[in-house]
Amino acid sequence: MSVLSITFHTPADLIPAWTVFIENDLHQMAENLMDVEKYILSEVQSDMINEGKNTNLLLVFADDEKREEFLSLELKNIIERMEGKFGQDVMVFKTLLDPVKSRF
Known part of the structure; x- marks a missing residue:
């Protein structure tokens, strides 16, 4: 199992x-990902977010x-x-997660 976390600010x-x-595009793109x-x-x-909003897409793959x-x-x-819709205003943070132990 290989996991990827993508956070959009x-x-x-x-x-x-x-x-x-999110409702129309991002959700549909996630649904259509064949390898996920x-x-x-x-x-x-989060108490740490004072401005804006964060959205996370957690994806689980069969392998790296x-x-x-x-x-x-x-x-x-x-x-x-x-x-194309937001220019550079929405920031994207990707985090590769390599599970050590899991009960998913």
Whole structure:
């Protein structure tokens, strides 16, 4: 199992448009990812976020090779679509997670 966490930080003034993007575009893109075994699309609740909003997409792959393929192809497509609507205003943070132990 190989896991990838992608966090999107959206400024406060873009939250209404971002919410529509999540519902219509990002959710559908996640549903259509062939190599993703499971995913969780979440709003991040944190006392550390004072401005804007964070959204997280947690993706589970069968192996590291599938995750790397996603990073080199699909993530670029997602970011391009996102930038087409929001420019550089939404920040993207990717975190590669390598489970040591799991009961998923």
